[in-house]
Amino acid sequence: MAEGLHAEAVLVETDRGAAVVGPVDLRVPDGGVLAVMGPSGSGKTSAVLAVLDALPPGLVRRDGRVRWRGAPVPAGRAARRWRRAATGVLGQDPASDLHPLRPVCALVAEALPGGLRRANAGAVRAVLTSLGLDADALWRRRPHELSGGQAQRVALARAVVADPGVLVLDEPTSGLDPATVELVLDVLEQRRGRPGRVTVVVTHDRGFADRVADLRLDIGGPEPVRGAASTTVGPRSPGGAPVLGLREVRLTAPGGRELLGGVDLAVGPGEAVAVLGPSGCGKSTLLRSLAGLHPPAAGSFSLGGRPLPAGHTDRSREALRAVQLVPQDPAGTLNPAQRVATALARPAMVLRGLTRGRAAAEVPGLLERVGLPPDVGRALPARLSGGQRQRVAIARALAARPRVLLADEVSSALDAASARTVLDVLDALRAEEGLAVVMVTHDRHVADRMDRVLTLAPESRSLVPGP
Template sequence: MSRRGLTVRGLTVTDRAGTLIVDRLDLRIVPGEVLALVGPSGAGKTTVLRAVLGALPSGLTHAGGRIEWHGAAVRAPRRWRRRTVGFLGQDPASALHPLLDARAAVREALPRAARTGGAEERALAEVGLDPADIGQRRPHQLSGGQAQRVALARALAGDPELLVLDEPTSALDPAALALALEQVRRRRGDGRSVTLVVSHDMSVVSELADHVVRLGPGKGNDVAPRTPVRGATTRKPGAGAEPVLEVRGVTVAQPPGGLPLLSDVDLAISPGETVAVLGPSGSGKSTLLRVFAGLHPAEHGCATVVGEPLPWVVTERSPAAVRALALVGQNPLGVLNPARTVGAALARPLRTLRGLSRRVAREEALQLLATVGLPQELAYRYPAALSGGQRQRVALARALAGGPAVLLADEITAALDARTAALVFDLIDMLRHDSGLAVLAVTHDPAVAARADRVLRVEGGRLHPDSCSHHDDRRLSLDAL
């Protein structure tokens, strides 16, 4: 049998305490094949990818096993990665250099001999991006789906022998998903390319993979959220006539002052209500949430939250308004301080927003972890030592720490397997019922939309009721929707 391709023999990875994260894993991928790793969040899928690449984060140790490429052990992983590997991680916006625009980010990944003739523009076009529109944007000016496609174009640009993809389709709308899958599908059967992919989307796995390896359940995946967060708002679903969040005539542009993405948005959300927003990547959905969170200026319009005016600049908001709105973004690695443990990250908003003492905040931080289905020992880990799904749940716990009235949820299930995603939304539904938490959720996930009381869709730069939704549109409180 040919020894060409990627071989993993007895891979073992442990954390600082000696706990097994990956236990004696064997993999074999020959040229022309795609192998998919699947399993629940926290099962070690991303850790396997990082170990194969010789790039484990601090706190994890390659305790045993051997990585072979074309029959020889990989002994200089950095040089081997540079020569052989195209990599797309779970947090593409964090991986893209903040000072490089999309065109430069892709050009940097090309071999020197190929940096001519507009190769980077062709790479962007192949993943469905318009180089004239996207090429000069930096990562903070891209939507989650656009950043993911730029990172995919970068990973594919040099036609690498080994392509490693970690949740490559999590932030993509159906049209962008089809283009991304076609780029990977071209590598199958070419007799040269090896592809290793992690995905929670079993339709993607069944379409692409020649072989599927399932990793066992990670620690903490059987902890179901059951206890509500103490200190949350006491509003009951539908209590009172006033919307908890109301916006009128809002226009959003990206970049600020540029061409509008969304115009004349009118929206009212009641306590305990979930509103889902659908639409293609780059249509302004995430930017709208950032406007509400005070992280991006609105061009026009006004808003109120819990009955008081909402300034667009977060530094001009009252403490009550700051606490009332909590954003959980697509990129938890970008909002969690890498130098702070999970426990410290959760304790900070408990102290600053709710005024708890250091001791009580530590206790509440552990309670928050249990609330989102994570074991308490994760409080002592740093973000880099967590799986993508664990980081997403930590980011959710951090958002809930202040007891918000409105949760602004941007693709919060993208990094989660179906079971964990269901547990997260069970938790959110419990908070909606028990404390009146309102939710505005941007998503591409039909399962998330199915849980919503209302579904809105971005079309032609406007927000409309979704014509395919079976939800009761009588709950729309403004005629413009």
């Protein structure tokens, strides 16, 4: 096969000269699909962005040569022109990359010459439909009106709609249900073997890589296992009063579409409940509602047998401390100007009343529990990988010492070892402190570790046992 994308000796450092990743050689033949793999924090994304000369501020490509179809791609302005003309990119945090004020139709069309013109509308509708989205229903919605999975597919549609020569997808299946993953595979399969088309997929999902990739590039060695030792927590029957209760709760999406109708649920101390369901059915909305960020249309919540106000502004400091949410998109909730140590100390100060010094003293232990080294505390979120940001978000929630943890796809950006570390920590907290966990996931391996598995069924708008 003819040469497609070829990069040699790519070396990434911080602007202060500290090594990040490399030197790395990356080669994708014409029509090929390359999977870039490695543990969380190994530099997978940085290496690929360096090839595109699209590193974020604070990182620089110190060395490396890039050729596209045999022609050199110089750094700087020439690389920017090449990216606009020849590449499509799905970032690791797609929801954060979507302009919050632009509707779906314009977001996807901006990758086409002329933007949202009538001549482009058909292509936009076709690519949305190919990814399992209802183009008519989503056409005028803005990013805040989309589920996490819908936002990810809209961002993917934007990346592929112009049929770019180089397609880069960073963790394209995180947070997607199995049926939607099949649609992503179909999109990639349509590019395979086509002249002038190469695809680079950054992923920690080895099963996905086995199905999609012609070639693999492994970056970094096995990640050191840090954190708590594994604690087995078997299925349990909630004892005493439920720590979290829902009674006749009805949830609606923006625009009034009903997601959940008249649901009752009780979660006992130390119990873990997995919530499954197709993308867009309302799983994340359920967690946001429990956290007081999306008041229900009807029904009530309780915490330890006492009424729990529906809105977070009406909750006491103790109630805010007791119910903590780890969102699906940690990049959108971590303050980009705030170092990790500050972000982790703040919940202990604000919600537990600790002094600044005592809160700061807990930060290294929190980082260690989720498998991160202490020096991560000095970093800004932009310097972290997606998996590292996800673990920081978990540590921030645990800093409040909650009674209930609402976890939205917390393992989706983690390699297998890191995911085990995080789940082991939660198991230990369930056993030792009675932490209750409600976890939204598409990962059956994660769901199998829970005490109960419920599915949010769009047809009945209810939570049903299994599968």
